[in-house]
Structure formats: C-alpha cells, structure tokens
Amino acid sequence: xxxxxxxxxxxxxxxxxxxxxxxxxxxxxxxxxxxxxxxxxxxxxxxxxxxxxxxxxxxxxxxxxxxxxxxxxxxxxxxxxxxxxxxxxxxxxxxxxxxxxxxxxxxxxxxxxxxxxxxxxxxxxxxxxxxxxxxxxxxxxxxxxxxxxxxxxxxxxxxxxxxxxxxxxxxxxxxxxxxxxxxxxxxxxxxxxxxxxxxxxxxxxxxxxxxxxxxxxxxxxxxxxxxxxxxxxxxxxxxxxxxxxxxxxxxxxxxxxxxxxxxxxxxxxxxxxxxxxxxxxxxxxxxxxxxxxxxxxxxxxxxxxxxxxxxxxxxxxxxxxxxxxxxxxxxxxxxxxxxxxxxxxxxxxxxxxxxxxxxxxxxxxxxxxxxxxxxxxxxxxxxxxxxxxxxxxxxxxxxxxxxxxxxxxxxxxxxxxx
Amino acid sequence: xxxxxxxxxxxxxxxxxxxxxxxxxxxxxxxxxxxxxxxxxxxxxxxxxxxxxxxxxxxxxxxxxxxxxxxxxxxxxxxxxxxxx
Numbered sequence: 001x002x003x004x005x006x007x008x009x010x011x012x013x014x015x016x017x018x019x020x021x022x023x024x025x026x027x028x029x030x031x032x033x034x035x036x037x038x039x040x041x042x043x044x045x046x047x048x049x050x051x052x053x054x055x056x057x058x059x060x061x062x063x064x065x066x067x068x069x070x071x072x073x074x075x076x077x078x079x080x081x082x083x084x085x086x087x088x089x090x091x092x093x094x095x096x097x098x099x100x101x102x103x104x105x106x107x108x109x110x111x112x113x114x115x116x117x118x119x120x121x122x123x124x125x126x127x128x129x130x131x132x133x134x135x136x137x138x139x140x141x142x143x144x145x146x147x148x149x150x151x152x153x154x155x156x157x158x159x160x161x162x163x164x165x166x167x168x169x170x171x172x173x174x175x176x177x178x179x180x181x182x183x184x185x186x187x188x189x190x191x192x193x194x195x196x197x198x199x200x201x202x203x204x205x206x207x208x209x210x211x212x213x214x215x216x217x218x219x220x221x222x223x224x225x226x227x228x229x230x231x232x233x234x235x236x237x238x239x240x241x242x243x244x245x246x247x248x249x250x251x252x253x254x255x256x257x258x259x260x261x262x263x264x265x266x267x268x269x270x271x272x273x274x275x276x277x278x279x280x281x282x283x284x285x286x287x288x289x290x291x292x293x294x295x296x297x298x299x300x301x302x303x304x305x306x307x308x309x310x311x312x313x314x315x316x317x318x319x320x321x322x323x324x325x326x327x328x329x330x331x332x333x334x335x336x337x338x339x340x341x342x343x344x345x346x347x348x349x350x351x352x353x354x355x356x357x358x359x360x361x362x363x364x365x366x367x368x369x370x371x372x373x374x375x376x377x378x379x380x381x382x383x384x385x386x387x388x389x390x391x392x393x394x395x396x397x398x399x400x401x402x403x404x405x406x407x408x409x410x411x412x413x414x415x416x417x418x
Numbered sequence: 419x420x421x422x423x424x425x426x427x428x429x430x431x432x433x434x435x436x437x438x439x440x441x442x443x444x445x446x447x448x449x450x451x452x453x454x455x456x457x458x459x460x461x462x463x464x465x466x467x468x469x470x471x472x473x474x475x476x477x478x479x480x481x482x483x484x485x486x487x488x489x490x491x492x493x494x495x496x497x498x499x500x501x502x503x
Binding site: 242243246251252253254255256300301302303304305309310311344400401413414416 | 436437439459460461465470472490491
C-alpha cells in the first residue's frame with residue numbers, strides 16, 4: 001500500500017495526480033476463508049480490519065452486494081458521540097470514541113474526524129434535570145460532559161433563537177466536547193484500504209443468497225459469485241439483518257424502519273458544533289463542504305422502501321428553523337432515506353446466534369455510525385476468540401429472553417417508540 | 419406517503435394514521451411464556467407482505483388490521499378491528 005501524506009499530495013500535483021494506485025484490489029472470491037463477513041459497510045470493513053490487525057486472522061472476505069459504504073454507512077448524519085445514559089452503552093461507545101480519536105492516523109486516511117462538540121439542548125426545567133442526571137452519569141464513568149446554562153449556550157451557538165417568543169425555548173444544554181462528526185464515506189474507504197493492505201478480500205457486487213448449514217453448524221455461504229466456505233460467518237448488514245438471518249432460519253428482535261436525512265445547499269461556516277434536541281428529536285450540523293445536515297424522527301412504521309415521507313421533511317425543517325431561524329432561507333439540496341435495524345430495546349445485538357459458527361452484528365437502530373470502529377473491534381474479538389469482548393458481552397441476542405435488555409429510552413419492546 | 423382506505427372513513431392520508439404493531443406482536447394474557455416471548459421479541463420482518471395493526475389516530479381513532487407490502491407499501495387487505503362505531 002502506498003501511504004498518503006501531504007508531501008505525496010504535493011508531488012502528485014506536479015504529475016496531474018495520475019500515478020496513484022487503486023486504493024484496494026478487486027479480487028475474485030476464493031473457495032474458502034477463515035471468516036466471511038456478510039456486508040461491506042463501515043462495520044463489516046472495520047471488523048475485517050481488526051480481525052487482520054489485532055488478531056492476525058488474514059484469510060477474511062468481506063462480501064458486499066453492491067458497493068462498499070453504499071448503504072447506511074453513506075446515509076447517516078455523521079455524528080460521533082458517546083453521551084448515552086446506560087453504563088453498557090457508555091462503556092461500549094466510549095471504547096468506540098477512543099478508537100475514533102486515533103483512527104485517521106492509524107488508517108493513514110483522512111476521516112475528517114472533527115471533535116467540534118455535541119450539544120444536547122434543554123427546553124424546560126425537566127429537560128435540564130434530565131441533562132444534569134445524564135451529565136453526572138457520564139462524568140462518573142469518566143466520559144466528558146459539561147452542563148451549560150442558557151447564556152453559555154447562546155454564546156456557543158449565537159444563531160439559536162433565544163428570543164422570548166422562541167418556538168422552542170432554550171434553558172441550557174449538555175455538551176460532550178469530544179463529540180463531533182466524521183466523513184462517513186471516508187470511514188468505509190479508509191477501513192477497506194487498510195484491511196485490503198493486510199490481505200483481506202473486499203469483494204463488491206457479490207450478494208449472499210443463502211447460508212449453508214450442516215448438522216446445526218454454518219459452513220459457508222451461497223453467493224452470486226458462487227459458493228464460499230468459511231469457518232465462521234459474520235452477519236453485518238444492519239437494515240437487512242432479518243433477511244440474512246432468515247437464510248439460516250433465524251427470527252430476530254428487529255423491525256426495519258425508514259430514517260431520513262437532509263442536506264442544504266452549501267453556505268459559509270455558520271454552525272461549528274453539533275446541535276441536538278432529544279425533546280423534539282432534531283439534529284443540526286454543518287459539513288466541511290458547508291452543507292447544513294439535518295436529521296429527525298424515523299418514519300415510525302416498518303418499511304424497506306428507502307423512500308422517506310414528505311411529512312417528515314416538513315417536520316424536521318420546521319424544527320430546525322424553530323431552533324435556528326437563519327436556516328429558513330436555505331434551499332435543501334438532497335433528502336434520502338435509509339433502512340434502520342430497529343431492535344426491541346434500542347441497543348445493538350453483537351454476538352453469537354443459535355446456529356454454531358454464525359455470528360450477528362445488527363440492531364443498530366438509528367445510531368450505528370458513531371459505533372463503527374468500536375463495533376468492528378469487539379466483533380473481530382468475538383469472531384477471533386469465540387467469546388465476546390467485555391464491551392459487547394451485554395449485547396448478546398439472549399438478553400431478550402433473559403430480561404437483561406438495555407433500554408436506553410426506557411420505552412419497552414416497541415421499535416417505533418425509541 | 420401512501421393512502422390508507424380506512425374501513426370507517428374511506429381513503430385518507432397515511433399522516434393521519436399510527437402504526438401500532440405487527441399482528442404477530444400481539445401478546446395474549448393466557449399465552450405460554452414462550453409464546454409471549456415470541457410475540458414481544460421475535461419478528462418475521464419480511465420485505466413483502468405482513469399483517470399489521472394500525473390506528474386512525476388523527477381521524478376516527480378506530481383500530482385497523484391490514485396486510486401491507488413493506489417495500490411498495492401496497493395494501494392488499496384492510497379491515498376494521500374490534501367493535502364498529
């Protein structure tokens with residue numbers, strides 16, 4: 001692999017950037033691998049990378065039905081943070097955030113990871129109580145959090161509507177200064193390139209059509225490029241987990257729902273932090289290109305259509321303008337939708353399945369992007385050692401039967417009430 | 419969005435309706451623990467048709483049972499649920 005550097009970029013400038021080699025190979029699948037990962041999104045590619053890098057498992061294939069990072073990896077609002085309420089989520093997401101912090105250097109790929117702060121807004125006294133409780137819980141577990149008063153929030157984000165008749169009154173906020181954003185495409189490409197350099201076969205346009213099971217053990221997969229044998233098979237296809245798990249006769253605690261995101265035309269820098277409101281469920285940030293990135297509620301009914309509903313566009317735009325009135329003159333450039341794996345407690349599922357040698361990583365709801373490196377790290381550990389990493393031990397599929405659910409929103413077993 | 423032909427009100431915008439749950443998610447008081455666990459935490463989650471329960475929350479507030487395609491959103495069958503108004 002030829003390393004990327006500022007000097008290399010400069011040198012390339014004198015030769016019209018024509019000498020760069022391709023970032024990863026396009027291999028044909030071999031007949032057998034140690035580990036076959038189904039799904040070439042950020043999580044699958046990160047899993048392959050850490051399998052090769054941390055565990056020395058190099059006979060690994062990542063099978064992607066279309067192009068890598070073309071699914072949910074490229075459809076999220078790119079926010080990275082670890083400010084969750086429950087200790088299991090905190091431990092896992094903090095592990096992930098720590099990996100993010102050194103990832104651009106480790107992968108030799110500019111992920112444009114920007115720790116610009118992730119600010120949760122409080123709109124009432126009870127919101128502030130909730131944020132103070134969350135902040136205490138984060139600080140207790142060694143995660144950064146700072147409770148902010150109304151004036152501090154106004155100074156940090158001067159464009160927020162602080163007027164007496166604001167649609168969403170702002171009482172204060174809780175910021176995670178180490179939170180921020182990353183360029184989502186670069187995450188997939190960076191992991192693919194680094195994994196490829198370690199010998200992993202990243203195979204695109206290769207859809208898995210069946211999982212071969214002999215005597216209760218998964219032994220391989222059927223694909224559009226032929227049969228591939230494997231010692232271990234790792235499902236990593238959040239959005240379509242039920243479809244792939246059904247190939248092995250499994251039913252999951254997952255429903256697939258739609259989540260939309262939107263970007264505006266690019267403008268000069270105007271918002272330099274990530275603004276979030278849980279009370280009205282709105283996310284606002286500005287990309288490095290200058291686009292304002294917006295997200296909101298999912299569409300609240302099961303669907304695989306990848307088409308969002310217009311009423312949600314109206315709702316999110318209304319919320320964003322209510323918070324930052326200056327956005328009202330912006331034209332929206334694109335809106336799109338992704339299929340989210342809504343699990344029944346709002347937490348991911350990472351671990352073994354009832355079928356021997358078949359593993360599952362899914363159920364990410366609408367919060368998988370921030371977990372990309374952590375997810376790959378613990379999934380690789382699980383696949384290489386056959387036992388979960390301490391950080392993903394609570395996230396097993398068996399927790400639903402045992403009652404040890406991890407219900408961040410405390411909303412019970414209905415995926416649309418997350 | 420799509421239209422839902424409410425058995426009471428006729429075709430209305432989906433915005434007026436609330437998805438309640440998949441029909442297979444209904445947990446019955448006299449069911450075995452295994453059946454309740456399946457109802458709460460196990461889904462077919464197909465890409466094609468599934469039976470679902472909806473409510474016309476911002477309309478007649480009636481409950482509805484429908485067989486809906488989860489990729490095209492086509493509604494093949496729809497009927498009122500419970501006592502009619």
